[in-house]
Amino acid sequence: MSRTITVIPGDGIGPEVTDATLTVLKEAGADLEYDTQLAGLTALKEVRNPLPKATLESAERSRVILKGPLTTPSGSGFRSINVEIRKTFDLYANVRPVRTIVPGGRYENIDLVLIRENTEGLYVGVEHYIGVEGDPHAAAESVMIVTRFGAERIIRYAFDYARSRGRKKVTLAHKANILKYTQGLLLEAAAEVAKDFPDVESEERIIDATAMQLVLDPYRFDVLVMENMFGDILSDLMAGLVGGLGFAPAGNIGEDAAMFEAVHGSAPDIAGQGVANPTALLLSACLMLEHLGDPETAGTIRDAIDAVIQKGDARTVDMGGSATTEEYTRALVEAL
Numbered sequence: 001m002s003r004t005i006t007v008i009p010g011d012g013i014g015p016e017v018t019d020a021t022l023t024v025l026k027e028a029g030a031d032l033e034y035d036t037q038l039a040g041l042t043a044l045k046e047v048r049n050p051l052p053k054a055t056l057e058s059a060e061r062s063r064v065i066l067k068g069p070l071t072t073p074s075g076s077g078f079r080s081i082n083v084e085i086r087k088t089f090d091l092y093a094n095v096r097p098v099r100t101i102v103p104g105g106r107y108e109n110i111d112l113v114l115i116r117e118n119t120e121g122l123y124v125g126v127e128h129y130i131g132v133e134g135d136p137h138a139a140a141e142s143v144m145i146v147t148r149f150g151a152e153r154i155i156r157y158a159f160d161y162a163r164s165r166g167r168k169k170v171t172l173a174h175k176a177n178i179l180k181y182t183q184g185l186l187l188e189a190a191a192e193v194a195k196d197f198p199d200v201e202s203e204e205r206i207i208d209a210t211a212m213q214l215v216l217d218p219y220r221f222d223v224l225v226m227e228n229m230f231g232d233i234l235s236d237l238m239a240g241l242v243g244g245l246g247f248a249p250a251g252n253i254g255e256d257a258a259m260f261e262a263v264h265g266s267a268p269d270i271a272g273q274g275v276a277n278p279t280a281l282l283l284s285a286c287l288m289l290e291h292l293g294d295p296e297t298a299g300t301i302r303d304a305i306d307a308v309i310q311k312g313d314a315r316t317v318d319m320g321g322s323a324t325t326e327e328y329t330r331a332l333v334e335a336l
């Protein structure tokens with residue numbers, strides 16, 4: 001029996017890359033049914049709620065979401081719906097693999113995985129203004145929250161992930177030299193959890209030095225694990241190692257639910273032009289197929305992506321080509 005998943009096309013380039021992804025999934029023979037739902041700015045405009053009840057109910061039923069990017073207003077306006085969904089379903093592990101697909105870039109043969117804690121840290125949204133002498137915005141405070149439970153859970157996930165996929169090393173990237181308590185808990189957890197994984201090499205490294213080393217010599221890393229905001233920032237850096245955000249997929253994994261999305265946002269600068277690269281969402285769909293127990297179809301789609309990009313005549317603009325989203329998608333369908 002085919003599995004029903006919740007699909008949220010999202011904002012900006014979301015509907016364009018979602019259409020391309022569903023076309024390829026269908027052509028590859030993925031045994032899926034889709035329950036399409038609204039969220040984000042599109043939902044706010046259409047039903048005056050950025051996270052409608054119907055969307056949450058669909059996700060409650062399906063427990064698997066394929067999501068396009070959602071626009072989040074900066075500075076004011078509604079809070080991030082991405083963060084809201086991750087918290088609602090306790091999707092604590094954000095798994096972000098990057099690998100080289102386009103040859104001839106800055107680095108060849110990159111194959112790294114960043115695992116970002118997804119429910120704690122500075123992104124818990126505990127923040128407020130402090131008024132002083134008539135200025136209600138004289139100061140602002142954001143609280144970073146790390147629990148021993150959350151720290152151990154994400155680090156154990158990273159070691160389990162490394163072991164189950166035959167990876168050699170887990171690096172905890174942290175800032176425990178300055179944030180001694182919150183980041184210190186992650187350091188403590190890593191020292192404890194590593195004892196259960198003598199077959200996986202373990203190291204800890206300060207986050208700023210990690211950023212520099214990732215650019216100088218990315219090959220020294222394998223699986224990296226870190227708190228929420230550090231992971232948000234470094235996963236964009238790592239996307240840059242393999243040619244940009246068009247190639248960076250993500251799986252948000254919890255105990256009994258998961259959401260798959262591209263690392264990139266709604267790209268308002270190119271939305272509606274039909275030129276977006278759908279590869280990141282497609283690779284996210286591949287992570288979803290693996291999660292659903294269908295690695296064969298995921299492999300077939302990845303092979304088609306590799307073949308089309310390496311052939312080179314249907315690359316989108318961000319890959320240095322001139323193909324539209326539709327032309328690139330057609331080439332993928334032909335390759336399948």
Ligand code: NAD
Pocket residue numbers: 013017068069070071072073082245246261262263264265266267268269270275276277278279280318
């Ligand atoms: P962005 O990722 O949308 O865009 C950054 C740059 O990368 C832009 O120049 C864009 O054109 C390009 N780009 C991104 N994806 C691309 C693709 N698939 N093909 C070709 N080029 C692509 O980041 P931003 O501009 O900082 O954010 C825009 C909005 O997206 C904001 O509202 C932000 O909050 C939101 N956002 C959402 C998510 C999510 O839903 N998970 C993630 C990040 C940002």
